[in-house]
Amino acid sequence: MTMTRRTTLATALATGLGLVLATPALAHHGWAWTTGGNIVLTGIIRSVSLGNPHGVLEVDAEGELWTVEVGQPWRNARAGLVDGDLAEGVEVTIEGEPSADPDERLMKAERITIAGKVYELYPARS
Amino acid sequence: MEGLLAALEGSGLATWARGARWGYAALSGAHVLGIALLVGAMVPLNLVRLGLGRVPQEPIARVLVPAAGVGLALAAATGAVLFAVRASEYAALAVVQAKLILVALGTASALVLHAAYGWFMERAGARRRAIHAGVSLVLWLMVLALGRLIAFVG
Ligand code: HEM
Numbered sequence A: 001m002t003m004t005r006r007t008t009l010a011t012a013l014a015t016g017l018g019l020v021l022a023t024p025a026l027a028h029h030g031w032a033w034t035t036g037g038n039i040v041l042t043g044i045i046r047s048v049s050l051g052n053p054h055g056v057l058e059v060d061a062e063g064e065l066w067t068v069e070v071g072q073p074w075r076n077a078r079a080g081l082v083d084g085d086l087a088e089g090v091e092v093t094i095e096g097e098p099s100a101d102p103d104e105r106l107m108k109a110e111r112i113t114i115a116g117k118v119y120e121l122y123p124a125r126s
Numbered sequence B: 001m002e003g004l005l006a007a008l009e010g011s012g013l014a015t016w017a018r019g020a021r022w023g024y025a026a027l028s029g030a031h032v033l034g035i036a037l038l039v040g041a042m043v044p045l046n047l048v049r050l051g052l053g054r055v056p057q058e059p060i061a062r063v064l065v066p067a068a069g070v071g072l073a074l075a076a077a078t079g080a081v082l083f084a085v086r087a088s089e090y091a092a093l094a095v096v097q098a099k100l101i102l103v104a105l106g107t108a109s110a111l112v113l114h115a116a117y118g119w120f121m122e123r124a125g126a127r128r129r130a131i132h133a134g135v136s137l138v139l140w141l142m143v144l145a146l147g148r149l150i151a152f153v154g
Helices: A002-029 A073-078 B002-010 B012-019 B022-049 B057-085 B087-091 B094-117 B126-153
Strands: A031-033 A039-049 A056-061 A064-069 A091-098 A106-114 A117-120
Touching: A039 A064, A056 A091, B002 B012, B002 B057, B002 B087, B012 B022, B012 B057, B022 B057, B022 B126, B057 B087, B057 B094, B087 B094, B094 B126
Parallel strands: A064 A106
Antiparallel strands: A031 A039, A039 A056, A039 A091, A056 A064, A091 A106, A106 A117
């Protein structure tokens, strides 16, 4: 937890830089490390299952299918997401923590960007 | 099986719990209260039956056996709703399968033993009580550990 917080804090501080650095790599892989140890993934939502204990998206990033954990209903709502924002076919950019083994293609979203609008799932950390 | 799991997920209670904020918090809180009563009763009772403290077992059993029973009933009732929220995902997890098998075994053996030896095991000898106490101690602590693991393997 402490580790995660620290990582996240570092990520937050470096986000601007991280996103810039990540962009070229994204063109080839669909995802890239940020400087803080998080990753940024861009792709198309293929399936959505929202609700407790947390929501789950499947995101197709350049042909790789990633499982993305998003928030519970209240966390998504607090971030400003409304019904229909997270829907099949929508292009999303997700920043967050990947599973220790990136080959698992599993990540936990901390920040979601849809059509240029940023939704913070953990505003207190950023 | 898949049909049953889908029906559980589609049930009114599961749909409500999937979307509820404080309702879901209360539900998992009640699950924890059930666990606390069950494990919090079984650990001292079983240790006493294994010889800890050399205190009379019967009066202790009269308090702790009902506490464990209420705790198990609460944990099972709330656990069933928690399970229904994501039935097919949970059913696919080995940790959940192992936990449910152990809960079933523990519940069944408790019912059989109490039917045979009385609610407070008063008709069993000290040796038999100690053996079952050892098994029960390990079993419920394993269920506790498996339950806590669910959030870390899903
Ligand atoms: C029929 C009985 C039961 C069912 C169907 C059940 C089901 C569940 C489910 C679905 C969860 C939520 C998992 C998650 O997504 O984090 C859970 C949590 C948990 N369960 Fe059970 N459970 C049952 C009985 C028990 C018992 C008897 C114990 C303990 C002796 C127990 C210990 C736990 C623990 C420690 C958690 C984690 C609680 C938390 O992190 O808030 N469960 N259970």
